[in-house]
Amino acid sequence: MIAARCAVLWLALLCSACASLSDRQRDRAAGIAAGARSTVVECEQADACALSSPLYDLAGQARAASTPEAPRHYAVILDQGSDALLARLNLIRSARERIDLQTYIFDKDDSARLVLDELLAAARRGVKVRVLIDQLSAIADLEILAALSGAHQNFSIRIYNPSFGKAKLNYLDYAGSVLCCFRRFNQRMHTKLLLVDDRIGISGGRNYQDDYFDWDAEYNFRDRDVLVAGPEAAAMAANFQAFWEARRSVPAERLNDVGRTLLREGVPAMPVPRYLRPERVQAARAEASDADLVRARFVEPAFPVGAVRYIADLPQKHRRERRDDDAPAAPELEALIRSAQKEVLLQTPYLVMSKQAQAMFRDMRKREPPPQVVVSTNSLAATDNPVVYSMSFKYKRRYLREFGFRIHEYKPFPEDAPVDYAALMPEGPPVALSEDGRAAAGSGSGRIRGPSGSIGPSAGSQGETTRRLQRTESRPSFLSSGAASEPLPLKRAGVRMGLHAKSMVIDGETAVIGTHNFDPRSENYNTEAAVVIDDPDFAQALADSIRRDMSPQNAWVIAPRAKPPVFSGLDYSLGKVSEALPVFDIWPWRYATSYEFRPGPDCPLPVAPKDPAFHRCYVAVGDFPEVNVGPKWLYTRVLTAFGAGLVPIL
Known part of the structure; x- marks a missing residue:
């Protein structure tokens, strides 16, 4: 293995040396x-x-x-x-x-x-x-x-x-x-x-x-x-x-x-x-x-x-001798979160947390009463980065039980997203896919319906997809191509959506919109920026937008499973021990799963997971709803078991 890496490095450096220009050649090119x-x-006017x-x-x-x-x-x-x-x-x-x-x-x-x-x-x-x-x-x-x-x-x-x-x-x-x-x-x-x-x-x-x-x-x-x-x-x-x-x-x-x-x-x-x-x-x-x-x-x-703050890291963040004020984004956003008295409304596509962030949320959980932390993030079906999602999946118990999060995972085919459904693509019925990813016979024209039409045709159904895109922003560099950086295949065809917004509302008063994913990569590697606005009306508008993404039409709720009649304590303990392992986290029964709201006479409105009516109004839809990948849990479960070492760069 070491010899192979050295060979790759030697070839890369050799090829780079061969392709490098001299200073004189660079000056000529410039x-x-x-x-x-x-x-x-083309214009002579003062205003161009x-x-x-x-x-x-x-x-x-x-x-x-x-x-x-x-x-x-x-x-x-x-x-x-x-x-x-x-x-x-x-x-x-x-x-x-x-x-x-x-x-x-x-x-x-x-x-x-x-x-x-x-x-x-x-x-x-x-x-x-x-x-x-x-x-x-x-x-x-x-x-x-x-x-x-x-x-x-x-x-x-x-x-x-x-x-x-x-x-x-x-x-x-x-x-x-x-x-x-x-x-x-x-x-x-x-x-x-x-x-x-x-x-x-x-x-x-x-x-x-x-x-x-x-x-x-x-x-x-x-x-x-x-x-x-x-x-x-x-x-x-x-x-x-x-x-x-x-x-x-x-x-x-x-x-x-x-x-x-x-x-x-x-x-x-x-x-x-x-x-x-x-x-x-x-x-x-x-x-x-x-x-x-x-x-x-x-x-x-x-x-x-009134006042607006643009909090942005400097390029000096990438120097070893950097000062604290060279990278203000992460500490200032952490200070905002810690200031919360009632609620943190957090939207991030990649729910993977550094040790520092975990310590912060544990501290907040100890308060009396603790502020409620409500999270909008991606499901495996919606995410552009399955590797990152596998780590989010691994620590669901920790997020729910130890941090007290309420988590909503975005659906790949949201019914009430802020898009022009009618303009996206023509109307058509939903399409079910067979196990090989092909449209089932008689299943329609290859489109997924939205509230005013459809959310689009099946990929390539009209010849509009001509190339493969590299979509993932948060990828670790050595997983920058192939299946690791592509959305997973789904059970239905259609133009899917994945959450990419990075926003936050603190106590309904302070709004944050920026580039920070609230993850270790944003904290340690990337330069980030955020706009902070202390205004109740603006914060309310942002909160409404985030809550729309968490509505039952657009997201599944992550909640603890109903306790089995026997051995529930043993199951929980073994799952907790397995989660703590950096490798061989292979316990198959996880603490939490995805739930779909089913309205009815006794369930007119969504309720919180701790509400006594929750399991009457919500139906478990599995750990990875909508995903179609072999045994649909295998890919993410393997990453969950062996990928904990990737957390610092995700």
């Missing part, structure tokens, strides 16, 4: 990119011919109402994917001076290419555009990156923390990075920000890929962003600047593979976009300039709030 950049500015936008105007109104002692802001919750894309396009078009975009994933599919083209158009009309992408999930197309590096004098693109000085890694690069530089390779820039003119910004869970905007034909994320207009945008700007100037942020043209492309071909033209759904792209372009639509979607629902 010179080629700089010399090709257009200096033509910016679109007049009522959304952009919120920033001016907030600033006019602010004083240093009493700042004022407008805040908008971006729940629906199509709205999140629309807001971004409108703000890019309304920029007058500068656009800064920072993200973990930037794809080249329909939504990502649309945003990229809008950014280039802004640069050509005179706006300074800076794009910073984490290397692990940067644009995986050297031709596009080379074209962007020499596109325009107003457009700059940098890649954060590139392994082996490359934008695009192959298998040997991944393996070599894990073996030689495990910690550095796992230190990712998970921060997400779109900032316009240092006045108005968007931060939250969404990356730039179709499945974050309800545009994917297989799987879409239930995600959330927050738009903030007002003086706190200055803090966003300062944080972005720190990342832009960091040593790990490398201009794309100075990377080995992009530079080699420039040396070989010069600056290529941007590839012609091949949109999968061109009519949808065109509709989005038209809507982005519709002032009435923008006013109705964003301005009218905007909350006037």
